[in-house]
Amino acid sequence: MSSLRWISVLLWLLVGPLATAAQPNILLVMADDLGYSDLGCYGSEIATPHLDGLAAGGLRFTQFYNTGRCWPTRGSLLTGYYAQQIRRDQVPGVPSGNRGKRPAWAPLLPEMLKPAGYRSYHSGKWHIDSMPIACGFDRSYYLSDQGRFFNPLVHYEDDAKLPPVPKGTSYYGTTAIADHAIACLRQHAQDHSEAPFFHYLAFTAPHFPLHALPEDIAKYRDRYRSGWEQVRGERHSKQRQLGFPSIALSEVEPDVGPPYPFPKAMETLGAGEVNRPLAWDALTERQQEFQADKMAVHAAMIDRIDQELGRVLDQIRAMDALEETLILFLSDNGASAEIMVRADGHDPQAAPGSADSYLCLGPGWSTVSNTPFRRHKTWVHEGGIATPLIVHWPRGIADGGTFRHTPGHVIDIVPTLLEIANVQAVASRHATTVPPPPGKSLLPILNSDQSLDRECLWWSHEGNRGLRKGDFKVVAAGKAGAWELYDLAKDRGEQNDLADRKPAVLQTMIALWEAKNQEFTTQARRP
Template identity: 60%
Template sequence: MKSTSVIASVFVTVIAFGPVAVAASPPSDSPPNIVIILADDMGFSDLGCYGGEIKTPNLDSLANQGLRFTQFYNTARCWPTRGALLSGYYAQQIHRDALPGLGGGGQGVRQSWAKLLPDYLQPAGYRSYHSGKWHIDGKVLDAGFDRSLDMRNQGSFFTSKGNSIDDVPVKAPTDEEGYYATIATADHAISCLQEHAENHADKPFFHYVAFIAPHFPLHALPEDIAKYQDAYRDGWDAMRATRFARQKELGITTTTLSPLERDLGPPYAFPDAMQKLGPDEVNRPLPWNELNESQQQFQATKMAIHAAMVDRMDQEIGRIIDQLKSMNAFDNTLILFASDNGASAEIMVRHGGHDPSAAPGSAATYLCLGPGFSSACNTPHRRHKTWVHEGGISTPLIAHWPRGIQSANELRHTPAHVIDIVPTVLEIVGIEKHTHLGGEEIPDLPGKSLTPAFATDQTIRRDSLWWLHDGNRAIRVGDWKLVAAEGDPWELYDLTSDRAEQDNLAPRMPEKVKQLEQVWQQQTDSFIQLAKQTLADQPKRRRAAAKSSNK
């Protein structure tokens, strides 16, 4: 088997950049360090700099000194976003999400040509580190990372059970008092950076920090929950209105505020979970005044825990920033922050179950945000994680790089997508991706470099942006978006004024629907054709699902 470095050397070409020397005070022509920070199930409006009331001073500071993208997209689900983010391909191109007639999902295995970002960067002298959630196929170090904390979060933020260090499973200690996953993620990231400064200061680095917060179960430290204990007593209706007003002030949105879809609940039904959680759980975003006092208290407490998780994540990001500053790397580090999907309407009880007598947010509880406050977290957009309406796929993107981005506290309105991250990094570093590997043609990356938008607020030209997940499908061409939930007819929206997706133009513009549907189908057909070439290489379970879906 070829080593990772040999494979990488035939895969990319280093074009040109200055001497690879990151000393105490790096020279101006040194290649930048890259830090990508990903949240899990965080809503579009959760950060203070995107209109939220949650205390996120560290991320707000990065935004105030850098850029905020207002139309940045993910894939609506965790593992497809992670595969797309680090490979530069749509997840369906690399077997990391399902295609019609081919089955698939999170068990798919990437093709040999579908390398991840570290393999691109290694020939340019970079060392790569991973801290947090993985949820990509294969082992982490085999993907080109030099160190890794693979955090599985098996039903609790208060245990290291299931974690691996450098792909070696760790044995969780009997007493883990004081352990909290978000802090542990930052601890590992800081350890990697400290070790890099001590032993590899002559090399640039890439660090992928993937927090699990604020994904369910809603677990947070008591002192963090206390900050928000009474913050959400007025309910999700009031929270949405307040956040929306703030977003308008900030220039984050020009749309209307989407009304709550009171009949739309979680994407998957778990009736047993509703029994375990009791009568205070509500699986519909009903008007707040229709809930009784006990239900209101329960729901407000869940949102307080969600806020505490985001707050703590920001605190830990602050520690990582401090480490970058202490090693004189902050100014020449491109920091990108995003979320893997919108806030989640899911309600379930997994793993160790739920003890209703335990303090909410503690290890013995298993709570999920649910559709009411998920709608508020996704303000002003419609729907949630797994849907490809704007609420499911819209994420903040903060870009901060003092040495490379001269603008500060500015908005960028170009539509963009996680598939754009790899092309952006390759252009910044000065790497050209090869078109062939072992005599085989490698598909072009579908994304675009965002570097022009780093300089000015301009639209990055592209043919389209495409989505498919769990039968939910969409295509965006310019400012036109065609979208449909699984089993529903196409809806058509003009996103210049209607990102809330309220004025369905499909009945009035059938020709535009037909035109965009053809674009979506052509893209889908091309992905199917590509995936079929290596379908036989997929795990037996995946192939069996594909065969079943063809019946």
């Protein structure tokens, strides 16, 4: 009997119905720049009843990771490889990064699912090389314009460019993305009901610019006047009440601002903007009002994600398919400390959140969104790479409403979905050059919290470096940053650097990071 067959038999013995039941539908939902604590079920005051409901009937992962940035995460999410392996993050001496082209041996998930009979749909952001239909999706709405939620200039349907949306219409990006998802699902029910579906629903919110519908902003207009320290403390307390592991609230780093300097943006945004997480009481009244208005728009954008996801879930219920649908929700990186002005610019007289405004969350509120962790998007400290992960699957999860504390990473999504879909590995004509995928299937964890047999988890982005092995993590900020060492079992907030006290552990882990870096660089150079 082949080793693959032995694995199948073992899984049947361990998990029974999961390994033998019919292939489930899959809804993979990704938010953009959403922080670890930005959902109600992860500690937030923002209304997210549909996501909270999925968590109540499913699982919440407390130690799940992304790559710290949008395009590396999306490449890893849909291939099962670290972004550096597939040239979707920077590799020395290799055309790579945001404009890097994947090797031929790294197809996207729809191509892997197609032999098993899946129909695949994409709605929303892309930020991967090539185009969705060319990569195996059967239908796609690709919102390429990240700078305009109300009037995008660049968007595509089924890889064909659509006309720009003029200002003043009822168009709003989050709603349009959900509209397309619902249309695809309806067509699937009508024309392809015999086939399982995979739907990649990639919301562009709450990525900057902070654009939201007025009725959503109104819900939060006065909610954030108490300031970021107060709201952060409330979120931390709520996390404990919800049953999250006890983690000491990390200290605010007052000198850490946006990762990229845009001094002209600060001039354009005016005296209300601040680019450091200063004490709330140290802000002027104008600054407090400006900052509170920004967070109200951020909250409104997340509220709207939940509303639109609710409509998608209603469509799945109308298809009588909720029991048979595996739903996953996560974010591509931590909340962003960036402050910039792009696209149509910023009109200081425009209402915050309107099409003529261009506001960013900034480090004060992104520190709140990433509660209880340190730092922000682009860094690989926990605040930049920790994501909520909700998994809902009535047919496949027996203990809904519980937590999973086992560390996981977006590289684990592909092997998980392939195993759940009972997709056999297909021999590749590139077999001699294909590196073994680094991810692990999370299928066993859906039944009980248990450790995964993995060597390490690895990060690298713009000089920020990190590696987790067991409960120890080494991390460095920037190419010149010193390596730090933390025991995450005791110090997930990364407050007590053990580098001087455990030099042998530090050096072993640095050496492992360097070895992986070299290994992935070599793999990225393969055709």
